[in-house]
Amino acid sequence: MTIVLHRADRTDLGAPLPKPTSTTVGQVEAALVVWEGTEGVETGVWEASTGTFTASRGGYHEVCQILSGRATVTQTGGTPVEIGPGDTLITPAGWTGVWEVHERLRKTYVIVSAPRRL
Template identity: 50%
Template sequence: MIDLQTFADLASVPLGAFADKPTSLTQGQTEASAVLWTSEEGRTKIGVWECTPGRFTADRSAAGEYCYILSGRATVTNADGSGSRDIGPGDLLVLPQGWTGEWVIHEHMRKLFVLSADPAL
């Protein structure tokens, strides 16, 4: 049976332990996350992520990402420098599958994320 699910109080969902961010360009930058839901075929995941201030590269070649910012501030820039957005609490950021770029976290950030992979891309 397919059933609905709800997740409350995303600002305080417990996360895993903080660990070094692998794509960080800033020494000591750490992140933690918790996956709340995964689709049956594994192409869609919903979760909560936190990251400490710093700068890192991001590659969305395998899956697009939708980010709803719960707390903190960042600047997200396309890899070719063609566009940049400042984001903060209440903002929704869309990173289409195939996007690459850079994040600069200005304030400790927490976001809700949805990763969605289109196998045709």
């Protein structure tokens, strides 16, 4: 086993691509997977430009740490939550909602597969 160290605040994520679930024309995102485990765990860095997009967590939980930027995250039928640098946001499996990015947002994330229910 090797330790993985990554400088998420300054890494190049590559060319941004259109955000597929965006409701804002021209919104883009970029991501870099830093590590994947065999147990359904993935971690990486993600960034998005300003705009609004829908999101859902089908079959996985996500824990993210906001590095820079600001956004409002609103769970479907819920109250808007403002997030910014230093905040930790958890969206559990089954979560749905909308992200409104006010200034370019960069986060680290950990995705954990949710156990299947029989």
